[in-house]
Amino acid sequence: MTSSNEPPVPVAPRLIATDLDGTLLRDDKTVSDRTVAALAAAEEAGIEVFFVTGRPARWMDVVSDHVHGHGLAICANGAAVADLHAGGALLKIRALERPTAVDVVRTLRAAAPGTSFAVELATGIHYEPAYPPFHLDPGATVAVAEKLLHEETAGAGAPVLKLLARHGALDPDDFLTLARTAAGDRACITRSSPTALLEVSGAGVSKASTLELCCAERGITAAEVVAFGDMPNDVEMLSWAGTSYAMGNAHPAAFAAASGRTVTNNEDGVAVVIERILAERARPLAGY
Template identity: 40%
Template sequence: MRLVASDMDGTIVGHDGKISPRTVEAFQRCLDAGVEVVFVTGRPPRWLDPLREQLGHRGTVICSNGAVTYNLNDEQVLSAHLLEHSNILAAREIILDLYPAAAFAAETVTGFHIEHGFAEEGAVELLAGAVAMPLADSLGGHDVIKFLAREREVQPDNFLNRVRPAVAHLVTATHSAPSVALLEMSMPGINKSVTLAKFAASRGISQADVVAFGDMPNDVQMLNWAGTGYAMASGHPEAIAAADQQAPAFEDDGVAQILEKRLAALRASL
């Protein structure tokens, strides 16, 4: 184990935005043992406060399901895979044909653009700093890293399973919200595993030496790619099926439990 790659929400971060002290300590022990740590999340760069404030992480974060590699220390985008505006608008029309009540948003390198109906009035985290207007008008010259679609009257898996094949020629679609029908779409061919593989190679770390943790469909490719992929026992069935190992549930500090055991084994082998 030379590199630990972990998802955030539902894997180490709870609904309250908190990371447990045990998990914080486990990641610190990895660093103390010379094991590199990278976080691989669906979150955009603007939404990484738990890593900064609770873990004191200042390194690289792979954001927006692999679309962005971000340096948290310098708050700089190191690389970005951008969606074509024409693909976004074409995907939007296809989704509206399937789900006329769908609402849309676009995450850019520098901000968030939402259409009417995408977020509830009380959704502070979604609405803070957002530009609210039709996407065709608001995108302009902005570089889009993630396109989102929301539907309130359908189950999340059903939404994904119907939309994904219809837009596959335009975007890569996935989801990471267990109870909200919210699709996350990136440039075709981009997912967490693609960017994680490049990051590991840049550090001279082989695939076999990567241990990954995740819990949702947007983690599937990463769990498949890593030398050892752990799905959370509390995770989505697709993630559990994709991983070769299972970690205890999030509520039981599953990531910390696995890291503690692997670090103990690492020490015993020295």
């Protein structure tokens, strides 16, 4: 593997897929001027940029001023594709079926007593009384997960994008392993938080699988994609992309999945690679 200062440069990429928190965003949740300039330069050079995140569409304001071109973002770990030019309108939804969600809730409660849950719907988030409140979502309903997931008529409720499962005492990676062992045959379970907070999507739904669908619609192959990430929820995307970079601050699983490394998010690691990609593209012209 190359050093963090000299990541490998891919050949003729057509799309850049980047995670946000811990990757594109600095720790203070800002996008640096250098990164803004690099994203704009990539789009100007004809390289599409996809934001691919665990965040819901309504929390995409951190990058809304830096959207160019198509304006699409993959949100909720692949459960939704949003149009950021249209206020985050959801164009594609890959839902977690409610009966499956209830089954996973009960399985994880039994496997890890003390687990509390939140339910991310296409219309917003709701959570159990023991779950820490979301101050960004003051209108959330508070009730037990089974009630939050209940619908009087099948299919009448808003689609479930994902479950959030939180435990106050377990090690985050141990909780992830336990949950995957208990319920991984029914859902895609991952994490992006430094705490014991898991994210549960429908079976086969991940950043990678939705990115693959979006790329197929554009005639873009995995070999033409450059991906960036830092946490377990980025692993499938880092493995799928033809060229991928784990941030210098990444989780060990991201390092293992990526084909290269860059510097940390606070050092503008994504911009560093984009600048090298663009410099490499321009190099053949130097002799003319």
